[in-house]
Amino acid sequence: MPNELHIKDLRVEVKGQEILKGVNLTIQPGTVHAVMGPNGSGKSTLAYAIAGHPNYVVTGGEVIYKGENILELDPAERSKLGIFLAFQYPVAVPGVTVANFLRAALNAHRAQPNVDPKETAIPMAQFRKQIKAAMQDLSMDDGFARRYLNEGFSGGEKKRLEILQMSMLQPSMAVMDETDSGLDIDALRVVSEGVNRLLNPDMGVLVITHYQRLLNYIKPQFVSVMMEGRIVRSGGPELALELEERGYDWIKEEVVGSLN
Numbered sequence: 001m002p003n004e005l006h007i008k009d010l011r012v013e014v015k016g017q018e019i020l021k022g023v024n025l026t027i028q029p030g031t032v033h034a035v036m037g038p039n040g041s042g043k044s045t046l047a048y049a050i051a052g053h054p055n056y057v058v059t060g061g062e063v064i065y066k067g068e069n070i071l072e073l074d075p076a077e078r079s080k081l082g083i084f085l086a087f088q089y090p091v092a093v094p095g096v097t098v099a100n101f102l103r104a105a106l107n108a109h110r111a112q113p114n115v116d117p118k119e120t121a122i123p124m125a126q127f128r129k130q131i132k133a134a135m136q137d138l139s140m141d142d143g144f145a146r147r148y149l150n151e152g153f154s155g156g157e158k159k160r161l162e163i164l165q166m167s168m169l170q171p172s173m174a175v176m177d178e179t180d181s182g183l184d185i186d187a188l189r190v191v192s193e194g195v196n197r198l199l200n201p202d203m204g205v206l207v208i209t210h211y212q213r214l215l216n217y218i219k220p221q222f223v224s225v226m227m228e229g230r231i232v233r234s235g236g237p238e239l240a241l242e243l244e245e246r247g248y249d250w251i252k253e254e255v256v257g258s259l260n
Contacts, residue, residue, distance in 0.1 A: 003029035010061035021229035037226035082172035156187030180214035192217030212244035
């Protein structure tokens with residue numbers, strides 16, 4: 001399938017230390033694939049490597065999406081290809097409003113080589129209609145669009161903004177890095193409902209999480225366990241339930257010892 005994300009023997013270093021040690025994973029369109037694992041297992045490193053964060057140095061492997069090895073593309077090109085990263089810890093950008101940021105992001109996606117950006121820019125009326133509808137879906141008031149990006153936002157507001165970006169950009173592959181981090185139950189439900197509304201047969205979702213809690217709302221078809229920079233176990237949604245009940249030590253005893 002052209003929209004499959006194929007991760008093949010991916011190896012990544014951070015500050016000279018190898019974090020990912022040969023990750024193999026395939027995310028199919030129309031499915032939710034959860035990657036779980038204890039802290040320090042490499043889950044967030046996987047997310048940043050897919051998105052193209054410059055501090056995460058790829059030393060081996062490939063990430064193939066839509067027929068291209070995206071590791072050869074810069075982050076903006078990956079985004080235009082349809083890849084979206086929802087951050088665990090979104091950063092604040094004082095002086096830039098939510099509305100201006102989202103309009104700039106949309107226009108960057110719509111831009112075409114050798115074409116005047118004014119000709120491809122989204123019309124203001126269309127943008128206002130689109131953002132208003134998306135904000136209503138996420139229980140945001142109209143004033144949210146005029147606030148500075150993530151400045152003074154609660155944890156729940158930051159995560160709602162991530163999903164609002166996803167709603168506006170309509171990615172074909174969404175990587176969600178511990179989106180449940182810092183959310184209370186009500187915020188988790190609103191964010192999850194927003195994600196579920198965006199799911200479609202052409203969109204793949206990689207959900208990175210430490211706990212089963214998020215997966216009660218965003219239902220995965222596939223679950224993989226990461227430890228010490230490798231995928232060590234894969235299965236269906238029942239695997240997440242088993243991890244919730246038994247923790248990670250049983251997998252560590254069975255699998256990780258054989259890797260060292």
